[in-house]
Amino acid sequence: MKNLILVALISIAIGICSAQCPCSDDSLCDPVSAGVRPEFVGFSMVNEQSIWESYDWNILTTLALFYPVQDLSTDLLCLAHSKQTRIVIGASFPVNQLWNYTAQEEWIQTQIQTVQQYHLDGVNIDIEDVIAEDQQDLSALLTGFVAKTNYEFKNVNPNYQVTFDVAWAAGCIDLRCYDYQGLAMASDFIIAMDYDTQSQIFTQHCTANANTPAQRAWQGTESFLNLGIPPSKLVMALPWYGYDYTCIGEGMTLNNTVCTIKWDEYRGVNCSDAAGTQLWYSQIVDLMANQSIQKTPQQWSNQVYAPWFNYINPNDQQVHQIWFDDAQSISIKVDIAQYFELLGIGIWNIDFLSTSQSETQDMWQAVAQYFS
Incomplete structure (x- = not known):
């Protein structure tokens, strides 16, 4: 019975694969066959032509879609493939189903069918569920699931790419006690999400801080x-966004450097960046340029190598502190990736810039230095 189901799925996949190519050149519907190369992985949540036309296609190697694939513009597909840029789908799988091998197979075949239907290049697996330190059997199942996914994708087309997103450090960050070495070997490469590093703050005082201190990267x-993970199996992903924190406590003024924030629990830790609000880099630039808002000049921390500033929020009339990354702080972390000779750089999210701001080009150039 299982064999019949598998044959049926494969037959459907073959039919989907034969869908007409929307590009003027049929070869642009083939998976990109660039082989191993320095990577710039751009995560995208917005399908807006004015934005993706402004990407630096000279350095972008993989575009990971985190919006419904049916919303993908065929013009974007054709442009990306003409630039030898892969387009992959972002997808997740519940860890509580890792024991269910039928569910695994159905999920894998669904991803393959989707990739074939839309003439894409693979899948970026983003699983961030809890696996406790005493659940190593579950961790092993996760590694096996990724290896199985990679095997079945490559069996259909060796040019397909399968990658896996991991926390900013190995170990049990956010209670994700995964087999990181196994995941790196099971996939084409892993992408370390070097952002939201304040998700669990273990210091005595709950205060605002940088999204990605250079030391943590x-x-x-x-x-x-x-x-023992080879540098060629690791991509460092950095943020084009920051956090807006409401400062609490008596005597907080616009000129205070330390911003105490409310307790906000995340996975067993009482202090977390969940107390803040994420802001796109373009939104932060607009706020800094807004002359009607009372604020400090942009500051620079030589402790964490990141910019920040305070402002009076007109909605609640309280002091807020914003920590973010700009071209200078991104460049420092790109230098770290170069020093360790990593496979490349990633950005969450490459749509967090504005085409109308001069700072946008600086952000792209900060990443481009990795390839120079």
Whole structure:
């Protein structure tokens, strides 16, 4: 019975694969066959032509879609493939189903069918569920699931790409006690999400801080390499966004440097960046340029190598502190990736810039230095 189901799925996939190519050149519907190369992975949540036309296609190697694939513009597909840029779908699988091998197979075949139907290049697996330290059997199942996915994708087309997103450091960050070395070997490469590193704050005082301190990017990278993961299997993903924190406590003024924030629990830790609100880089630039808002000049922390500033929020009349990344802080972390000779750089999210702001080009150039 299982064999009949598999044959039926494969037959459907073959029919989907034969869908007419929407590009003027049929070869642009083939998976990109660039082989191993330095990577720039751009995560995207917005399908807006004015934005994706402004991407730096000279450096973008993989575009990971985190919006419904049916919304993908065929013009974007054809443009990306003409630039030898892969387009992959972002997808997840519930860890509580890892024991269900039928569910695994159905999920894998569904992803393959989707990739074939839309003439794409693979899948970026984004699983961030809890696997406790004493659940190593579950961790092993996750590694096996990724290996199975990669095998079945490559069996259909060796040019398909299968990648896996991991926390900013190895170990049990956010209670994700995964087999990171196994995941790196099971996939084409893993992508370390070097952002939201304040998701669990263990210090005595709950205060605002940088989204990605440069020291954490360094330490996190070392933690993966110390496991024996080759640098060629690791991509460092950085943020084009920041956090807006409401400062609490008596006596907080616009000129205070320390911003105490409310307790906000995340996965067993009482202090977390969940107390803040995410802002796109373009939104932060607009806020800094808004002359009607009372604020400090942009500051720079030599402790975490990141910019920040305070402002009076007109909605609640309270002091807020914003920590973010700009071209300078991104460049420092790109230098770290170069130092360790990593496979490449990723950005969450490449749609967080504005085509009308001069700072946008600086952000792209900060990433482009990796390839120079």
